[in-house]
Amino acid sequence: MSGSPTFVVVGAGLAGAKAAEALRAEGFDGRVVLFGAEPHRPYERPPLSKEYLQGSAERETVFVHPEGWYADHEVDLRVDTAVTGIDRGAHEILTRTGHRERYDKLLLTTGATPRRLAVAGSDLAGLHYLRSLDDSDRLRSAFRPGARVVVIGAGWIGLETAAAARTAGAEVTVLEHARLPLLPVLGPRMAAVFADLHTAHGVDLRCGATISEIRASAGASAVLLADGTRLDADVVVVGVGVTPNVELAQSCGLNVDNGVLVDRHLSTSDADILAAGDVANAYHPLLCRQLRIEHWATALHQPAVAARTMLGRDATYDRLPYFFTDQYDLGMEYTGYAHPDVTDEVVVRGDVEAREFIAFWLSGGRVLAGMNVNTWDVAEDIGRLVRSQADVDPARLADPAVPLAEL
Ligand SMILES: Cc1cc2nc3c(=O)[nH]c(=O)nc-3n(C[C@H](O)[C@H](O)[C@H](O)COP(=O)(O)OP(=O)(O)OC[C@H]3O[C@@H](n4cnc5c(N)ncnc54)[C@H](O)[C@@H]3O)c2cc1C
Secondary structure (H helix, E strand, C coil), X not given: CCCCXXXXXXXXXXXXXXXXHHHHHCCCCCEEEEECCCCCCCECCHHHHCCCCCCCCXXXXXXXCCCCHHHHCCEEEECCCCEEEEECCCCEEEECCCCEEECCEEEECCCEEECCCCCECCCCCCEEECCCHHHHHHHHHHCCXXXXXXXXXXXHHXXXXXXXHXXXXXXXXXXXXXXXXXXXXXHHHHHHHHHHHHHHCCCEEEECCCEEEEECCCCCEEEEECCCCEEEECEXXXXXXXXXXXXXXXXXXXXXXXXXXXXCCCECCCCCEEECHHHEEEEECCCCEEECCCCHHHHHHHHHHHHHHHCCCCCCCCCCCEEEEEECCEEEEEEECCCHHHCCEEEEEEECCCCEEEEEEEECCEEEEEEEECCCCCHHHHHHHHHHCCECCHHHHHCCCCCHHHC
């Protein structure tokens, strides 16, 4: 790099904002240009299905930085400016408005987009998806006492949305194709905890449901099921997962496979282009595999590594996956990575019925992941257990009298 370098970040979500922050914290004094397709400055998404959606958090609390932060740190934030192309040869990006910006290093933090349902009516205007602040605003005003809300998909977003709607006094039906919510992530025993939680709060949870058609309008909507059931609704929300926004990377020939493929330093196949957050499928040195994590903590922490790599400094992203949820009076953190296919045992410490426990997923006697439910200040110990890759005694793991730190 000669003269004052320009680092461009595409995607002004949490990861993009944190990248700008990390570059300045590392002492980078060149230009930082942050492009965002949305009209807002970077904000955090977790409150959009929780406290903000429920009306208990003010709008200002969702933003990553105060309004003046970008100017104060000489970060050139361009909102409402989608980037439409990358010219790798010229080291330039092209925006929707035809503007070209040269980069020395380029970071992609383009995030993800809600998956559409593949049934008739799934793109009707009256249907809700929940990804953006504007989506949350629309739902916030639609969740009223007595409103009939149908949530399609019992993943994290679907369940948090259902909890927010119930808390607002709406009549809520949740439709899930699998036989339990969150089954692929948690396995049957822990998935049942979330099924029971929602049923106990008055949600009409219908598992094994197949949607055949949606009729959505601004007034009354209906969801038709394959078994002939018709559910009339005032609000229909779809939460069936997200797909990474890889179009830019793909169109300029970067390696893409379930996200933008990056190494442990978050570099793509082009050394001057990196990726972080929901869009990045990064090699994890501890887990020895590529992993794309669609969670807040990854978008929060990966950018510091990306910033160091952009500056030519040594940095590796090897944090364990971590995520959290809040639904009604249940708060939970999950640390590690346990695909149900490789888990041979789930050990529980505490009281599942009372929803106050830690669940550990084990394989070959080693802890792969732990989920603490309404039990706090243990995530670090769980992370240490996972990292140690040591054999643990399941009886001691289950025994609350044995401090986790001693295992
Ligand atoms: C409602 C909701 C609740 C959540 N709750 C939790 C939770 O409780 N716990 C948890 O761990 N995680 C949660 N998550 C996930 C977490 O919010 C995401 O992992 C995180 O937002 C990812 O950040 P990101 O910056 O990588 O991507 P995003 O937040 O998706 O930001 C990417 C940004 O890039 C912009 N962009 C895309 N393409 C372009 C382009 N070509 N040009 C310019 N800009 C572009 C997008 O418009 C977007 O603003 C939740 C997500 C949602 C939607």
